[in-house]
């Protein structure tokens with residue numbers, strides 16, 4: 001009978017070893033159970049896009065504010081889209097953003113009503129500056145002259161990575177109030 005080792009997730013945040021070797025180390029040669037641990041970690045915490053796949057755990061384990069993190073290059077070969085479950089666990093950290101599934105591709109989505117067409121372009125410019133600084137870019141939509149919708153996803157993997165949540169959190173940190181239409185009085 002293989003005894004599943006119940007390792008408190010927080011204790012996994014300290015070691016700096018790749019996820020697979022960590023599970024192998026933790027569970028010895030019990031191939032099936034070590035694969036099980038890797039599945040648990042990947043499903044529950046979403047293996048990060050960073051080179052050392054435990055980096056992503058820090059976000060989930062320490063609750064480090066996403067807006068203080070930096071996006072990583074999207075061309076690393078081990079980057080993969082996070083699971084829907086991992087995305088659902090991160091979405092509360094980016095107020096105002098929704099998780100949408102467009103043809104099987106999960107994306108972050110947020111809309112604003114701006115005061116004018118040109119204020120919409122000013123909003124795009126503020127977001128563009130953040131995107132350029134992070135080398136991670138949103139899809140920008142301005143329709144019906146004053147309806148702005150921003151979509152964020154990682155094109156290189158065809159889904160969501162931690163980069164997308166970092167960018168959304170940094171956009172949330174922008175002062176956009178002067179560009180937005182006041183909400184109609186109730």
Ligand SMILES: C[C@H](O)[C@H](O)[C@H]1CNC2=NC(N)=NC(=O)C2=N1
Pocket residue numbers: 072073074075135136137138152153154155156157
């Ligand atoms: C190397 C660099 O990370 C890539 O060219 C970036 C540029 N900006 C990007 N932005 C988004 N949203 N997805 C990408 O895959 C992406 N790739």
